[in-house]
Amino acid sequence: MAGERDLQKLLGGMNPELNPGRYVYCTFPGRVPAGLRPVVTVAEAEGVTAVVAQDEADALGLTYAYVAAWITLRIHSALEAVGLTAAVSGRLAEEGISCNVVAGYHHDHLFVHADDATRALTALQSLAHA
Template identity: 75%
Template sequence: MSGERDLQKLLSGMHPVRTPGRYVYCTLPGKVPTGLRPVVTVAEPEGVTFVVAQEEADALGLPYSFVAAWITLRVHSALDAVGLTAAVATALADRGVSCNVVAGFHHDHLFVPVHDADRALAALRALAAESA
């Protein structure tokens, strides 16, 4: 099943939804600790980066410095769609909200500073409404 490529449809139908909780970025040399349930993992030459619920990181004593809210754009975007990430990043940047984007097969996921979650959702909903 392929995703949507039309930018207008992607923006107007993105339906941003916040996943409950607080998420943190951690990094370790080697691999993810056994029993940890990361929502994102990225292997880099310096080590493995993973995003995990803050309470899991705290329980294992893992260091982190960025606490994020997780927002999912509920539109099924094609992995080769052009412009969605740029439009979303611009809308958030215009409001002073930083954003880390992760593309899944079905949806794009945004990790924004937890204290900016409401502003991020408002910006994304406004962008969707403007695009409708």
């Protein structure tokens, strides 16, 4: 099934959903340790970044500096869609909320500071109904 490309349909149907738990950004010099279950990984020249559940990171004694809430935009957006990331991050910026965006094949995922989760969800819901 092809993802949606129309920005107005994407915004109106994004249906932001707050996933349970808190998530943290960890970095590793080579690869993700065996047994770790990240929800996102990014390979960079400096090392691998992994976003993992805070409970898991704590249980494994991992260090991290950023504690986030994970919001999923439930609409199936096309990877080539134009404007969704800008509209969403712009709306959150208006509220003074930082946002780290990751595009999956089916959905876009936002990681916002854990303390801002409720405000972010409210801002996104207002954007969807604008």
